[in-house]
Amino acid sequence: MKLSELGDLYSTLLEAAVDAIITIDEQGFITSFNSAAERLFGYSRDEVVGRKVNLLMPPDTAARHDRYLQNYLSTRKPRVIGIGREVEGQHRNGSRIPLHFSVGEAVHEGKRTFIGICHDLSKYREIVEQLEETEQRYRDIVESQKQLICRVDSQLRITFANASFSQVIGVQHDALMGLPLTEIADDDEHRLGHLLAGMFRAHGNLNEVNIKVTMKSRDSGALVDWSFKRVDGAGDPQEPELQGFGIDISQQEAALQQALYLRNHDYLTGFLNMRAFSSAMKAWIEPRRRYALLHLACGRFEMINRQYGYDAGDNVIVEAAKRIRLTLIRPNLCARTGSDMLVVIGVRDNEEAHDTALQLVQSLERPYRVNGSSLRLDVVCGIALYPADSASQETLQNMASSAARDARDHGATAAYFDADYHEDLKKQMEIEQGLKEALDNQDIEVYLQPKIGLDDHTVHSYEALVRWQHPERGFISPADFIPIAERSALGQKLDRYVLNIAAQLIARCRHQSRPVPVIAVNVTARHFSDLALPEYLEQLMRRYKFPPESLQLEITEGMVMQMRQTTTQVMERLRTLGIQVSIDDFGTGYSSLSYLSHLLVDELKIDKVFIDDLQSERGATLVRSVIAIAKANNLRITAEGIETAAQARILRGMDCDMGQGYFFARPKPGHEVLGLSS
Structure with missing residues (x-):
């Protein structure tokens, strides 16, 4: 083949190539530039041939290229030649182009030519970026x-x-x-x-x-x-x-192995998670053997997290898991759910299950070192037995959890599943769920019961009382559902629900030109110690435009005895707003009467238990003493639970200000008591 034919063939190959092919001489000047290079870099062949190849590089690379080239020519030690690598080129418009770049070297008649092949990685990079967006992990x-x-x-x-x-x-x-x-x-x-x-x-x-x-x-x-x-x-x-x-x-x-592991295991302890635990139980438990499911409820983690941080809490959980492994030398299944642990072991009898539970609790309650301090967990264990209590694994887990709550409620280290307690707990949970739905659907009614002046027999104010007619259970007493609400997050929600209804009733009276009533609302301890309560009351006053003296708050005596700094701040803020506070059920908390002089309250309500005993000498003496000290501290006094004319007469003779009870009026729907039209 003639030299000219070879040249033509070479040119044809260059033009047919999909990748950009560029040749440069020993000084870095471009000697050839194929069509693919023109498309890739945006320059025509005439614009670049004879110019430095640095033209096609970003500034940071271009500044170093000549030095690299001279180093190679003097040392013959290649850094790029023969080794493909990913680099960046620069388009005519200044944009950067991701490239896979490889360089070859040719010598002809003593002159060196370097051949660079540039493969555009833009589409590849786009695909990678799309994958990054959809699957960052x-x-x-x-x-x-x-x-x-x-x-x-x-x-x-x-x-x-x-x-x-x-x-x-x-x-x-x-x-x-x-x-x-x-x-x-x-x-x-x-x-x-x-x-x-x-x-x-x-x-x-x-x-x-x-x-x-x-x-x-x-x-x-x-x-x-x-x-x-x-x-x-x-x-x-x-x-x-x-x-x-x-x-x-x-x-x-x-x-994938790590993801699979985390799908089935808790990342801190290495124990199974609940989904994997339930699945493993099905394969592990043999129908003809006995097993004990132990629910270890570990308290005080919230305090550790709040005081020392979540890292410290995590370290305690990890240490607790190690102790469980060291205590259990027999085959077992372990799971973690929140701060609690579940353990399944094979047992001979109930006594062996109980002994193991005590060993685990004892191990977990040993001190933990946290930031130089020695801390203890408050641990109880609930025990459910397979198949004696249930052959259903889901039911068994609920039973063990119920037994743990039973142990904590009764101050025991460990407790077996108790059907009666479990049924009561189940009822409480159903009431709690039903109450949440009732509040969301506004199915809780607010009744009012008047407080009557014992001297003039006129209505001075009302107490808001809640009534709940469950669609399936019928009437549920406040004595049943209010304690459940107070133990859960529903306490505050119920308080605000009643406060909102009371504010609406007051506003409707103003709009219908009715006398503006004073309505007292009971507030739970947790809510009353919330610094956001005064702000919420301000919002109600702005929304419904009622005077602050038309709304009162009632708190229990026990709450006063456990008063914290935040509670005091709330009381001071309420005083500034002009909202009055009453102490409800006074006398049941055995507080010091001298403490009253330091409280920012306006009223005492004597509990019904003392009114019931009013006609005995001892009962009369106690009530008379409470009234005298309340008067000495300029506090109004209201007697609750008055049911007879004799009780009302005796209290009036003792200079009690107001009375409340069935003798005067039973609670009725708020709009009916206030004479409001619909």
Whole structure:
């Protein structure tokens, strides 16, 4: 072939190439620039030939290129030549282009020419970015994936391997050539060699093999997902080869294993989570054996988290899990749910289950070192027995939880499941759920009961009382559902519900030109100690435009005795707003009467239990004393639960200000008591 024909062939190949091909001389000047390069960089061939190749590089790379080139020419130590790498080019418009760049070197008549091949990675990068947006958790894994490419002959010797293959295996490219692929595969069962050899057999029907193999590498090993296909040999069509495309999935596999582990396990303790625990129980429990499910309820974690931080709380949980493992030397299943732990063990009898429960509680209650302090957990254990209590695993878990609450309620270290207690607990939970729905649906009615002046028999104010007619259970007494609300987060919600209804009633009286009533609302201890309460009351006054003296709050004597700094701040703020406060059920908390002089309250309400005993000498003396001290502190006094004319007469003679009870009026719906039209 003539030299001119070779030149034409070379030019044709350059123009046909999909990738940008650029040649430069020893000074870095561009000598050729194919059509793909024109499309990639936005320059025409005429604009760049004869100019420095730095033109196609970002400024930070361009500034170093000449130095790199001169270093190579003087030392002949390549840094880029023969090694593909990812770099950035610069488009004519200034935008950066992600490239896979490889450089070759040619010498002709003593002159060196460097040939650069630039493969546009823009679409690849776009795909990676899309994957990052949709699956951020696996971003590092996706970015690190590089395809391994190799060819092997009929002896399974490597005839070709790309740079990624060499990098993953940790063997130089030249050393790989001729090396049997099976020698660098950690394949004890020889599956890889057997399958690949079968593809070379004349009558074999294997056209493709997909296999995951751990390849020996400079690290511990790389798990590669291989796909092999038959191809014609490079030199002789009669000598077929196998071409393998492999993806290093070591990181994906590790991530999947970790994800699978976290799907079934608690990340702190290594115990099973509840879903996996329930599934494991089904496979682990044998119908003819006895088992105990122990529910370890660990208190005080909220205090530790609040005072020392969540990291300290996590450390305590980890230590608690270690103690459980050390205490249980027999086979078991363990799970964590919040701050509580569940343990299933095989037992001979009830006594063995109880002994194990005590051992676990004793171990968990030993002191923990937290930031230099010694702290103890408050632990109780509930015990449910399989199959004696139930053969249903879900039911058994509920029973163990119920038994733990039973133990805590009765001050015991451990308790067996008790059907009566569980039924009562179930009823309370149903009431709690029903109350939540009733508040959401505004099914709780607010009744009013008047407070009557004992001297003039006129209505001075009203107390708001709640009534609940359950659609299935019928009437539920406030004595049943209010304590449940106070023990849960519903206490504050119920308070605000009643306060809002009371504010509406007062506003309706003003709009209908009715006398503006004074309505007292009972407030739970947790709500009254909330600094947000005064702000909520201000919002009600602005929304419904009622005077502050028309709304009163009633708190229990026990709340006063446990008064904290926040409660005092709330009382001071209420005083500033002009909202009065009464102490309800006075006398049941055994408080010191002298304490009254320090309180920012306006009224005392004597509890019904003392009114019932009013006609005895002892009862009369107690009530007379309370009234005298209240008067000395300029407090109004209201007697609750008056049911007879004799009680009203005696109290009037003792100079009691007001009375409340069935003798005067039973509670009725608020709009009816106030004479409001609908």
